[in-house]
Amino acid sequence: xxxxxxxxxxxxxxxxxxxxxxxxxxxxxxxxxxxxxxxxxxxxxxxxxxxxxxxxxxxxxxxxxxxxxxxxxxxxxxxxxxxxxxxxxxxxxxxxxxxxxxxxxxxxxxxxxxxxxxxxxxxxxxxxxxxxxxxxxxxxxxxxxxxxxxxxxxxxxxxxxxxxxxxxxxxxxxxxxxxxxxxxxxxxxxxxxxxxxxxxxxxxxxxxxxxxxxxxxxxxxxxxxxxxxxxxxxxxxxxxxxxxxxxxxxxxxxxxxxxxxxxxxxxxxxxxxxxxxxxxxxxxxxxxxxxxxxxxxxxxxxxxxxxxxxxxxxxxxxxxxxxxxxxxxxxxxxxxxxxxxxx
Amino acid sequence: xxxxxxxxxxxxxxxxxxxxxxxxxxxxxxxxxxxxxxxxxxxxxxxxxxxxxxxxxxxxxxxxxxxxxxxxxxxxxxxxxxxxxxxxxxxxxxxxxxxxxxxxxxxxxxxxxxxxxxxxxxxxxxxxxxxxxxxxxxxxxxxxxxxxxxxxxxxxxxxxxxxxxxxxxxxxxxxxxxxxxxxxxxxxxx
Numbered sequence: 357x358x359x360x361x362x363x364x365x366x367x368x369x370x371x372x373x374x375x376x377x378x379x380x381x382x383x384x385x386x387x388x389x390x391x392x393x394x395x396x397x398x399x400x401x402x403x404x405x406x407x408x409x410x411x412x413x414x415x416x417x418x419x420x421x422x423x424x425x426x427x428x429x430x431x432x433x434x435x436x437x438x439x440x441x442x443x444x445x446x447x448x449x450x451x452x453x454x455x456x457x458x459x460x461x462x463x464x465x466x467x468x469x470x471x472x473x474x475x476x477x478x479x480x481x482x483x484x485x486x487x488x489x490x491x492x493x494x495x496x497x498x499x500x501x502x503x504x505x506x507x508x509x510x511x512x513x514x515x516x517x518x519x520x521x522x523x524x525x526x527x528x529x530x531x532x533x534x535x536x537x538x539x540x541x542x543x544x545x546x547x548x549x550x551x552x553x554x555x556x557x558x559x560x561x562x563x564x565x566x567x568x569x570x571x572x573x574x575x576x577x578x579x580x581x582x583x584x585x586x587x588x589x590x591x592x593x594x595x596x597x598x599x600x601x602x603x604x605x606x607x608x609x610x611x612x613x614x615x616x617x618x619x620x621x622x623x624x625x626x627x628x629x630x631x632x633x634x635x636x637x638x639x640x641x642x643x644x645x646x647x648x649x650x651x652x653x654x655x656x657x658x659x660x661x662x663x664x665x666x667x668x669x670x671x672x673x674x675x676x677x678x679x680x681x682x683x684x685x686x687x688x689x690x691x692x693x694x695x696x697x698x699x
Numbered sequence: 700x701x702x703x704x705x706x707x708x709x710x711x712x713x714x715x716x717x718x719x720x721x722x723x724x725x726x727x728x729x730x731x732x733x734x735x736x737x738x739x740x741x742x743x744x745x746x747x748x749x750x751x752x753x754x755x756x757x758x759x760x761x762x763x764x765x766x767x768x769x770x771x772x773x774x775x776x777x778x779x780x781x782x783x784x785x786x787x788x789x790x791x792x793x794x795x796x797x798x799x800x801x802x803x804x805x806x807x808x809x810x811x812x813x814x815x816x817x818x819x820x821x822x823x824x825x826x827x828x829x830x831x832x833x834x835x836x837x838x839x840x841x842x843x844x845x846x847x848x849x850x851x852x853x854x855x856x857x858x859x860x861x862x863x864x865x866x867x868x869x870x871x872x873x874x875x876x877x878x879x880x881x882x883x884x885x886x887x888x889x
Contacts (some may be wrong), residue, residue, distance in 0.1 A: 359869075359872075360865075360869070363866075363869040363872065364865050364868075365863050367861070367865045367867075367868040370840070371839050371840075371846070371864065373845075373846065395872050395875050395876075398817065398875060399871055399872070399875075401814075402817075402818060402821050402871070403840055406840060406841040407822075407841065409730035409731050409734065410730050411729075411730065412725070412726060412729045412730060416729065416747075416751070417722055417726070418724050419716070419728075419751070420725070420751045420755055421758070423751070423752075423755045424754070424755040424756075424758035424759055438735045503884075523789070550777045579776055599722070613789065643814045692759070692760060692763065693760075693763045698739050
């Protein structure tokens with residue numbers, strides 16, 4: 357038994373982790389077993405004489421550097437057919453809707469504001485009417501405010517806290533969605549490349565209608581979310597609007613509260629700098645990660661795309677996020693710069 | 700090879716693209732990393748390729764991403780991960796679990812008690828450790844890593860690192876006793 361304790365103590369001594377009480381214990385043991393002192397001193401000497409390692413020849417270095425300096429093969433990113441199509445649809449929508457409002461550049465309209473965010477960038481600002489806007493990454497917002505109307509064109513995702521003004525409705529146009537609000541707080545998510553557009557109401561009331569069916573208005577109540585498929589939203593007048601309740605821990609407590617960003621809600625987690633997701637396929641999640649972190653993600657394994665994840669990220673780097681996902685499902689990734697390959 | 704020097708060389712590399720410093724880094728670490736890889740049961744040829752690749756990536760990505768704070772740990776971890784991938788791709792086992800039970804043949808006792816020979820004798824004892832034990836021993840003794848760093852590189856618990864090191868010590872003491880009676884009287888002078 358003492359032998360083992362002695363092993364432990366000299367291991368600690370050799371590796372420099374022996375503390376004061378350990379030193380005392382070792383000294384006591386050595387007093388009891390003076391013959392061990394010799395062993396210790398040999399081992400100490402052996403420990404310090406770590407073997408030399410030969411330097412590699414210059415040729416080895418040269419060969420490595422040749423590889424390191426070779427120009428990488430160009431990265432060709434396949435464009436999905438529906439991306440330009442969807443973008444064109446949205447652009448068309450913006451043009452038509454804004455036709456009478458947009459003036460040529462030579463005649464700047466001081467009432468029109470344009471705000472854009474890049475990848476991984478989120479901004480918040482207050483409009484001249486006092487409404488608050490949070491703009492998520494890769495989004496664009498055009499605002500037209502005059503004494504009679506408040507009109508917004510959105511591409512991407514934004515959260516609005518609308519200042520009350522019964523005489524001026526606040527209208528958000530986002531892809532196929534048109535949202536009329538008075539004093540209210542709601543979130544709109546309409547990225548051209550996503551399969552669904554959605555709007556979530558947190559406070560007050562909004563009316564939503566599709567471009568094709570302006571007569572059919574849907575009224576949302578707080579903590580309801582409206583979903584519209586992006587592929588069919590414009591093509592089919594029979595498009596069904598899906599209304600889903602959203603889950604929030606604060607829903608009841610919020611009923612009488614002022615519009616405050618609900619931090620427990622997935623739809624608006626991004627405003628509190630959290631990327632939250634619930635039962636999302638890896639393929640969908642990858643698009644969120646791309647926007648959130650400003651990276652490009654490519655899958656080289658079809659099976660992996662179908663993994664379903666729920667969770668949230670806040671201060672994690674994209675690599676830490678991927679590592680966290682790896683704890684749940686089996687996949688591999690490699691990255692260079694902002695290019696990530698998942699396989 | 701104090702870690703701070705490595706870090707200074709690395710600063711030169713990624714801040715000023717200094718190839719000379721990169722070569723110094725390479726010269727200092729290449730052999731050690733190759734030996735580390737061979738400890739992880741990789742053939743010498745594959746080990747050299749793995750280590751070269753790690754340096755290729757290091758150079759290519761020197762300005763990308765977050766700055767590397769602990770270059771040495773980073774490199775050992777990178778080599779370790781690649782070795783594991785290599786095993787995965789070649790479907791071999793990572794560790795040989797069994798420790799060689801009889802480290803030294805009893806008839807190999809050397810009559811001469813010179814330090815060099817004793818050192819070789821102890822090297823033999825280290826070589827007879829389990830691959831994991833040997834790797835851990837070398838990382839602590841020869842590379843000066845802390846328990847926690849070794850644990851991080853090999854993705855094992857610090858407790859395992861300690862246990863394996865104590866086992867190595869015990870094996871070395873055993874080897875010393877086997878070395879024979881004469882050893883007490885002819886200790887190397889310190």
